[in-house]
Amino acid sequence: MAITLIFPGQGSQAIGMGLDFYNSFATAKAVFDEVDDALNQKLSKIIFEGDTDQLTLTENTQPALMAVSMAIVRTVEHEMGKSLHSLTAYMAGHSLGEYTANCAASTFTLKDTARLLKLRGQAMQRAVPVGKGAMTAILGLEIEAVESLTKQASLSEDDLCVVANDNSPGQLVASGHKTAIDRIIELALKNGAKRALPLPVSAPFHSPLMQPAACEMADALADTIAQHAKVPIIANVTTAPVLASGEIKSLLIEQVTGRVRWRESMATLQDLSVTHVVEVGSGKVLTGLIKRIDPGLTASFVNTIADLDAFIKLLDSKK
Known part of the structure; x- marks a missing residue:
């Protein structure tokens, strides 16, 4: 197995996430203390008792979700006396989650991952003036149809949209200039989409409008020490496993403007002889997506202490 x-x-963040681990395991x-120290910010206070508006600021959300996942990773490793990368075949993460995967695979230190994600959130926010960009979730159409609609909705380089996330069959996200997003919402509904919903985000992520942020991340990653990953990471933009630190950095830069090819990434797992996928961290969004992408894969999650025993038993069966 x-x-x-x-x-x-x-999108998986919630006030109080990870608090049971924080209160129960040194x-x-x-992990939370180290992230707070790295950012010179009481991010843990925002995570555990802040208000939703604070937590959903992109510059807070990104390191916060990573901190929760890594708190679980480090706890399991301590309880088992083994590194998780020695018990797993691959790791992957959705957008910012790819940084978490690289932290768990020892590509980056925890402190450096926190700093990179804080900067990533800030850079994405700086890249486009508020109100100029937008994103929409399109439900009920397949990738080929949505790609065609983005082309119809894009009038020029200064008025465009692209497929940003290919999450699962019938669940896609488009990103770009607000004017183009308004057009694709109308086009999608006219062409059979069940729903086309504007997303409550502050910037058009994973689109060409993020190029200034990609440049900032290129500089930041160039200055960050990285090791080769201890276990292959399935990259968002290529859907292929990667181990080399230089290639990982290049793909993380490309990811800022590139499509999150999650459906394809998860669909390749059976070809790689993966039988079980476990979502580690806040929420169950990715678990739900996998059930739609490939019902043949067994999917589970660990986000509270109540899930811990089953997760450790699963990993024990791999030893």
Whole structure:
């Protein structure tokens, strides 16, 4: 049985996430304390008792979700006396979750991952003036149809939209200039979409409008020490496993403007002999997506202490 760990992206955050681990395990508390120290910010206070508006600021959400996932990773490793990357075949993460996967695979240190994600959130926010960009979730159409509609909705380089996330069959996200997003919402509904919903985000992620942020991340990653991953990471933009630190950095830069090819990434797992996928961190969004992408894969999650025993038993069966 081959296991892949997956890590959630933006949208999975919730006030109080990870608090049970923080209160119960010194290893988990140490993760939150280290992230707070790295950012010179009481991010843990925002996570555990802040208001939703604070937590959903992109610059807070990104390191916060990573901290929760890594608190669980470090706790499990301590309880088992083994590194998780020695017990799993692959790791992957949705958008910012790819940084978490690389932290869990020892590509980056926890402190550096926190700093990179804080900067990533800030850079994405700076890249486009508020109100100029937008995103929409399109439900009920397949990728080929949505790609065609983005082309129809895009009038120029200064008025365009693209497929940003290919999450699962019939669940896609378009991103770009607000004017083009308004057009694709109308086009999608006219062409059979069940729903086309504007997303409550502050910037058009994973679109060409994010190029300034990609440049900032290129500089930041160039200055960050990275090791080769201890376990292959399934990259968002290529859907292929990667181990080399230089290639990982290049793909993370490309990811800022590139499509999150989650459906394809998860669909390749059976070809890689993966049988079980476990979502580690806040929420169950990715678990739900996998059930739609490939019902043949067994999917589970660990986001509270109540899930811990089953997760450890699963990993024990791999030893």
